Amino acid sequence: MTAPTPPPRTTRAVRPVAVVAGNRTPFAKAGGRYAQASAKDLLVAAVDGLVARTGLAGERLGEVVAGAVLKHSRDLNLTREAVLSTALDPATPAFDVSQACATGLETAVLLAGKIALGQVDAGIAGGADSASDAPIAVDEGLRRVLLALNRARTPGARLKALAGLRPGQVVPELPRNAEARTGLSMGEHAARTAAHWGVSRQAQDELALASHRNLAAAYERGFFDDLVTPYLGLRRDGLLRPDTTPAKLAELEPVFGRDLEAPATMTAGNSTPLTDGAAAVLLATDEWAAEHRLDVLAHLVDAQTAAVDHVHRGEGLLTAPVHAVPVLLQRNGWTLDDLDVVEVHEAFASTVLATLAAWEDEEFCRERLGLDGPLGRVDRAKLNVAGSSLATGHPFAATGARILATTAKLLAERGGGRALISICAAGGQGIAALVEA
Amino acid sequence: MGTTPRPLAANYLRSLVVPRPRGAVDLPRRRVEQHGVRVDPFRLAAWSRLCGYPLRSRLPLPYPHLLGFTAQVQLLVSEPFPFRLLGLVHVAQEFTQHRPLPVEAELEVSVRAVAMAPHRRGAVVDLVTEVRAAGDGAPAWRGVSRYLAPGARLPGAVPPAEADPPAPGPGAAVGRWRVGASTGRRYAEVSGDVNPIHLAAPAARLLGFRRALAHGLWTASRSLAVLDGRLPDAVRADVRFKAPLLLPATVEHRHERVPEREGGGWRTAVRSRDGARTHLLTRVTPL
Numbered sequence: 001m002t003a004p005t006p007p008p009r010t011t012r013a014v015r016p017v018a019v020v021a022g023n024r025t026p027f028a029k030a031g032g033r034y035a036q037a038s039a040k041d042l043l044v045a046a047v048d049g050l051v052a053r054t055g056l057a058g059e060r061l062g063e064v065v066a067g068a069v070l071k072h073s074r075d076l077n078l079t080r081e082a083v084l085s086t087a088l089d090p091a092t093p094a095f096d097v098s099q100a101c102a103t104g105l106e107t108a109v110l111l112a113g114k115i116a117l118g119q120v121d122a123g124i125a126g127g128a129d130s131a132s133d134a135p136i137a138v139d140e141g142l143r144r145v146l147l148a149l150n151r152a153r154t155p156g157a158r159l160k161a162l163a164g165l166r167p168g169q170v171v172p173e174l175p176r177n178a179e180a181r182t183g184l185s186m187g188e189h190a191a192r193t194a195a196h197w198g199v200s201r202q203a204q205d206e207l208a209l210a211s212h213r214n215l216a217a218a219y220e221r222g223f224f225d226d227l228v229t230p231y232l233g234l235r236r237d238g239l240l241r242p243d244t245t246p247a248k249l250a251e252l253e254p255v256f257g258r259d260l261e262a263p264a265t266m267t268a269g270n271s272t273p274l275t276d277g278a279a280a281v282l283l284a285t286d287e288w289a290a291e292h293r294l295d296v297l298a299h300l301v302d303a304q305t306a307a308v309d310h311v312h313r314g315e316g317l318l319t320a321p322v323h324a325v326p327v328l329l330q331r332n333g334w335t336l337d338d339l340d341v342v343e344v345h346e347a348f349a350s351t352v353l354a355t356l357a358a359w360e361d362e363e364f365c366r367e368r369l370g371l372d373g374p375l376g377r378v379d380r381a382k383l384n385v386a387g388s389s390l391a392t393g394h395p396f397a398a399t400g401a402r403i404l405a406t407t408a409k410l411l412a413e414r415g416g417g418r419a420l421i422s423i424c425a426a427g428g429q430g431i432a433a434l435v436e437a
Numbered sequence: 438m439g440t441t442p443r444p445l446a447a448n449y450l451r452s453l454v455v456p457r458p459r460g461a462v463d464l465p466r467r468r469v470e471q472h473g474v475r476v477d478p479f480r481l482a483a484w485s486r487l488c489g490y491p492l493r494s495r496l497p498l499p500y501p502h503l504l505g506f507t508a509q510v511q512l513l514v515s516e517p518f519p520f521r522l523l524g525l526v527h528v529a530q531e532f533t534q535h536r537p538l539p540v541e542a543e544l545e546v547s548v549r550a551v552a553m554a555p556h557r558r559g560a561v562v563d564l565v566t567e568v569r570a571a572g573d574g575a576p577a578w579r580g581v582s583r584y585l586a587p588g589a590r591l592p593g594a595v596p597p598a599e600a601d602p603p604a605p606g607p608g609a610a611v612g613r614w615r616v617g618a619s620t621g622r623r624y625a626e627v628s629g630d631v632n633p634i635h636l637a638a639p640a641a642r643l644l645g646f647r648r649a650l651a652h653g654l655w656t657a658s659r660s661l662a663v664l665d666g667r668l669p670d671a672v673r674a675d676v677r678f679k680a681p682l683l684l685p686a687t688v689e690h691r692h693e694r695v696p697e698r699e700g701g702g703w704r705t706a707v708r709s710r711d712g713a714r715t716h717l718l719t720r721v722t723p724l
Contacts, residue, residue: 036482041492048493048666085491085666231494232478233541 017112018296019435020122020289022405023050024279025231027393028238030131034276037232039068039397040075042278043082043128046398049229050124050280051087054294060089062120065107066280067097067127069396069426070175072135082128100426101347102305103127104279104400105433109303111283121288125404126280127397133276134175142169177274179426181311186318186426187348191257191266193316194350197357201265204349205249208270208390211346215387216242223386223413227405239273239393270349275393279401281408297408298419298437304328310428318351320430321422322358326365326375328432329420336376340417341410341435343403344378346389347424355422386410399423404433411437467516468549469508472571476504476540484627487620488655489662495537497665498674499658501546501578502532503628505566508548509582516550518562520586523632523644527653528561529583530676532661535724536577537670543571551581554596560589601677602720604706609693612663613710616651618685624655646681653678656717660705663692664721667703671724682707682716695720 025045028034034042043066051057066079075081079094099106104127114120137143141164148161177185194204218224219236228236254264256271282294289296306324308315316322321344329335336342336359344352358364359375369375386406389399400423407419419435481500482492490497513522538544545568552563563583567576621635633640634650641649657676682688689712692705702722708715 033478036478037492044491045493087666090667232492233494233539 012118014116015118015285017115017300018284018286018289019298019300019404019408020282020284020294020296021050021054022227022279022281022297022401022408023047023053023229024227024398024402024405025049025277026228026234026237027275027277027395027398028234029393030274030276032132032238032276033232033234034130035132037130037276038072038133039070039128039130039278040078040082040085042130042231042276042395042398043068043078043126043280044085045229045231046126046128046278046280046401047082047086047088047124049231050282053226053229054282054292056282056292057087058089059092061092061123063111063114063123064088064092064094065097065111065123065125066094067099067103067107067397068129069098069100069103070129070131070134071098097127098397099305099431100429101345101394101396101399102423102425102429102431103397104402105303105404105421105423105431106305106400108281108283108300108400108404109431109433112300112303115283115285122282122284122292124280124282126278126401127395127399128278129395129397130276131274131395136175137173139169139171139173141166145169179310179317182317185256187256187266187271189310189317190271190348190350191260191264193319193354194265194348195257195260195262196316197354198262199265199350199353199357201250201254201263201267201270203353204265204270205246205267207346207349207352208249209244209246211349211384211387211390212241212244213387214385215240215391218386223409227409237392239275240387240391244269266348266350270390272347272389272394275395277393277395277398279395279398279405281401281405295412297412298435300404301434301436302328302332303431303433304331305429305431307430308428315428316354317426317428318347318424318430319354319358320428321424321432322355322430323369324430324432325359325420325422326369326371328434329375332434334418334434336378336420338418339378339420340382340414341385341407341419342378342383343388343407343419343421344383345394345399345403345423346384347394349390351424352383355424400431404435407435408437411435467512468547469512470548471504471508471546474504474544474546476500476542476544478540480627481540484658487623487627488658490658490665494540496540496578497658498532498534498661498668498672499654501538501544501568502530502566502580502582502654504544504568505546505548505580506629508546509564509566512548512550512564513584518550518553518586519591520560520589524587526585526587526678527582528585528678529581530654530657530678531579531581531673532676533579533673533724534577535575535579535671538568538570538577545569545571553591555591555593556585557595557598559585559587560591561585601679602675602704602718604715604718605691605693605704609691609706612690612692614659614688614690614707616682616684616686616688618649620651620655620684621649624652628652628654630654646683648683651682651684651686653717656682656707657719660690660692660707660717660719661721663690663705664703668721669723672702673722673724675720675722677718679715679717688716695722
């Protein structure tokens with residue numbers, strides 16, 4: 001028997017990917033209003049809110065992609081389990097993604113790739129994190145004893161395994177905000193970068209103040225009415241301080257970089273605290289959106305990840321987006337001047353300012369980024385205009401979807417334009433994306 | 438005129454010492470009311486984890502029952518019912534949700550007895566719990582709890598027993614629950630229902646059971662949690678408690694959709710693994 005003739009190989013056209021809608025829970029300070037909610041609860045709330053707003057109850061989507069940075073071992077199928085609790089058709093597949101603070105945007109990029117290639121017509125991307133409900137692991141020594149005990153088949157082998165028990169093993173391991181390779185906290189890393197670029201305390205406090213004022217103003221004008229669904233009685237981000245002042249921010253004691261020669265500049269006011277929350281975005285083809293009578297906010301054009309060597313070359317832990325953005329702009333023939341909206345994730349105010357400083361620095365851009373000259377200047381009037389992580393808080397995996405939805409809506413609101421998103425992540429990584437409407 | 442309930446433990450003690458009337462009695466005319474009731478988020482979260490619900494901004498279908506439980510006990514011990522609180526058997530429960538209640542709402546809870554009837558094993562009484570958001574006209578949620586007082590006597594003929602809802606068929610979806618020995622203690626902690634039969638085997642033995650039993654409401658809530666996300670906002674669940682579930686146990690859960698021509702919705706059952714004993718049957722109907 002002869003094999004059937006294979007169909008001719010076709011090159012399918014890449015399809016534009018629309019950002020159709022977004023939804024998130026208000027974000028809450030860790031240990032606050034969501035202290036009892038798990039990352040899964042939060043993800044269910046964000047997705048269900050999105051499903052309710054877009055009228056997709058019972059709909060079978062192509063895929064739901066999400067993740068959590070602080071993840072329990074029992075949550076190996078976090079997103080799929082969350083989908084089963086939502087109003088979506090239970091036959092909607094899902095998968096988990098983990099890329100530290102880049103998770104939320106990476107989920108959207110992965111889903112967008114599937115949509116562009118014709119594998120999926122519509123899906124939801126997002127992320128959730130609960131710093132309140134963080135996983136706690138048993139001591140590593142105890143874990144090894146328990147695994148050996150599980151393998152033991154004879155009483156002698158069991159006794160031998162139990163002989164490995166030590167009193168200190170009862171102390172569990174708490175998750176720490178420390179880099180695996182350096183042992184330094186993210187704030188300590190950021191303080192080194194801030195000192196390197198000479199980022200001043202005043203500039204950081206000004207950025208923090210702008211973030212709070214912009215977020216408060218955006219809430220006031222109803223910008224978030226169709227982007228945020230109240231959860232457990234919280235209607236706005238719990239960390240938002242609409243009435244904060246330069247004087248109040250200036251009073252705060254520095255918390256990071258106190259061991260450096262340069263003056264310590266990073267405070268609780270210009271750094272993001274541990275936060276609980278979840279966010280989700282609906283991505284689809286234009287045709288799918290039209291069939292479902294949903295307006296397209298914007299299109300996700302392209303994305304780029306990058307990583308730096310913070311371990312051996314001492315590069316700034318959170319500076320990978322500095323490298324990702326020029327590559328991304330160049331590939332698409334865009335420049336910083338073409339942008340109408342710029343969203344740079346405010347892990348720390350100093351991270352944003354160091355990133356902008358690097359792009360303006362001719363020597364750095366030539367030597368480290370391989371450019372002919374400085375990448376350029378970001379117009380501060382276009383930066384984080386609806387507030388960012390300093391005011392909303394930063395539930396790690398949720399931040400990307402929060403920013404993507406905000407960006408898409410900002411573009412839709414102004415009737416079109418181009419936007420850049422830049423997000424730094426632990427492990428010396430970063431992700432950037434271009435959005436257009 | 439409503440009254441405010443006493444603490445639960447005091448009512449359990451009172452039920453042991455206050456004599457009960459003999460012979461025929463009227464239904465109590467009082468209603469126990471609570472105003473300004475707020476959901477304790479910690480208790481809701483603990484209850485949700487134990488029963489398998491995610492933590493949402495709206496109360497799970499069975500949850501408002503907990504808000505009225507103290508008032509139910511108050512009514513049972515303070516009114517002239519011909520039976521004691523300890524020894525009552527929860528035989529059926531109906532949950533009707535007209536619209537979901539938000540977790541942060543200020544609530545009004547009222548409990549009253551609506552019917553008392555002879556039963557082939559004693560007498561049954563129906564307690565109705567209604568929960569409304571403060572300021573709302575109609576209750577958003579209504580629960581009817583049917584308790585059997587074994588051996589109690591009421592005048593009149595025993596009405597014919599209501600038929601049980603049909604059990605899910607052989608094609609129904611199957612789940613296996615490993616129900617731990619501490620389930621009764623854990624549910625007692627979050628629900629306030631500290632009836633000793635649920636707490637430990639020795640206490641249960643004093644009251645005639647070989648081991649501690651799961652609360653019927655835990656079993657019912659765990660079963661309804663399987664349908665979470667699949668139910669409309671306006672919905673009724675009719676739960677029948679059949680055989681007690683002795684702890685620890687591994688049981689089988691079955692659920693299936695009911696065709697529209699039979700009213701739609703779902704039916705569920707909790708049975709022993711060999712299928713010999715049915716612990717619980719429910720019929721869930723959209724309103």
